[in-house]
Amino acid sequence: MIEVECPNCHAKLKVPEQYAGRTGKCRSCGAEVSVPAAVAPATPAPPMPPPVPPPAYPPYPPARPASGGGMDALIPTKNPCALTAYYLGVFSLIPCIGLALAIPALILGIKGLSFYNQHPEAKGKAHALVGIIMGGLFTLIWGGLVLMMVLSAALHP
Ligand SMILES: [Zn+2]
Numbered sequence: 827m828i829e830v831e832c833p834n835c836h837a838k839l840k841v842p843e844q845y846a847g848r849t850g851k852c853r854s855c856g857a858e859v860s861v862p863a864a865v866a867p868a869t870p871a872p873p874m875p876p877p878v879p880p881p882a883y884p885p886y887p888p889a890r891p892a893s894g895g896g897m898d899a900l901i902p903t904k905n906p907c908a909l910t911a912y913y914l915g916v917f918s919l920i921p922c923i924g925l926a927l928a929i930p931a932l933i934l935g936i937k938g939l940s941f942y943n944q945h946p947e948a949k950g951k952a953h954a955l956v957g958i959i960m961g962g963l964f965t966l967i968w969g970g971l972v973l974m975m976v977l978s979a980a981l982h983p
Pocket residue numbers: 832833834835836837852853854855856857
């Protein structure tokens with residue numbers, strides 16, 4: 827429906843769209859009323875903006891570390907020497923950098939073990955032992971390898 831105002835009596839008239847561009851008679855006063863041909867919404871609607879992708883949800887908050895004894899027994903967070911020794915010992919498997927990791931693993935493992943002996947509640951004995959064993963083993967392996975290479979280079983120039 828098109829809303830037209832009568833120029834004579836200013837009555838608001840509702841005219842069906844099919845009378846657009848024509849003239850009709852005002853229902854209240856009988857005056858001639860011209861119905862506008864083009865009504866505003868005849869223009870095509872502006873193109874819709876591209877749909878905005880939904881906002882990326884922030885990554886899930888990191889899982890809260892379980893508080894309590896169970897987790898501490900597995901990860902000796904209170905014995906950082908033992909924990910570091912453990913990881914250094916494991917990564918001393920890697921050739922080339924292994925020797926650089928195995929020696930501190932051995933040292934930190936010994937420190938972690940003595941820390942455990944003073945503070946048994948801090949846990950980390952197993953981690954410290956892994957650091958000592960892996961660190962000691964790979965200190966020997968990689969150290970021996972380096973020594974052999976040096977000796978071999980010295981003996982066979
Ligand atoms: Zn009128």
